[in-house]
Amino acid sequence: MNVLSFVQAFFSDSAHWQGYDGIPSRFLEHVQYSLLALAIAAAIGLPVGLLTGHTGRGGNAIAVVANAARALPSFGLLVLAVLLIGFGLLPVMIPLVVLAVPPVLVTTYEAVRAVDPAPVDAARGMGMREFRVLFRVEVPVALPLILSGLRTAALQIVSTATIAAYVSLGGLGRYIIDGLYQRNYEKVVGGATLVAVLSLITLVLFWGVGRLVVSPGVRRR
Helix, strand or coil: CCHHHHHHHHHHCHHHHCCCCCHHHHHHHHHHHHHHHHHHHHHHHHHHHHHHHHHCCCHHHHHHHHHHHHHCCHHHHHHHHHHHHCCCCHHHHHHHHHHHHHHHHHHHHHHHHCCCHHHHHHHHHCCCCHHHHHHHHHHHHHHHHHHHHHHHHHHHHHHHHHHHHHHCCCCCHHHHHHHHHHCCHHHHHHHHHHHHHHHHHHHHHHHHHHHHHCCHHHHCC
16 A cells, blocks of 8 residues: 555544544644643743843853754653653653744844844834833834744644653654554554644644734835
8 A cells, every 4th residue: 555545544434533542632632732832932932032132142042052952852851751750741841842942042032133223223212111122113023033933843843742642642643653553554644644734734824823913014024
């Protein structure tokens, strides 16, 4: 059988659409893991990136931290977290957040630093406080790049969240891990296809968010 035959056989099997191991349940679990990890990474990376980008301080430290985090193997970090903490959702979140923070942090920092200084200086000259300068002048211009960092982090999380299945959690990785163990390649290919579909959905969603929240004038730049 070729890959297309595996895909067709997987999705045409009604057993894969029902119960706790059905596609809707596993898809929802994967989305939940991904959203939680992205929310935590954004809560860490966005404030730090905005603050350091606005002040211009800490850029070297951000580069060092980001490069160090990127060098950490996600699966190795997962195994270490399980050994230290035990099974559960927390050890899964640790490698996903570590993976997602660098693109959010670095891109946010670079986006704010790349804003034209002329309107920033003009805003300060008008008496705007630094908080308002950041969120009324810099962030709207930097938003496309900030969203691109979040999009990159989201795609990395979606593809890597399959490791949750290694510690007995659910998600789409369950099909891949169980399929490899059972030598059921129909299930492996089906799970990989679902992850690819979720990645495409993520891209479309971020495109839509960009169209809604980014000023048309900024989009045309």
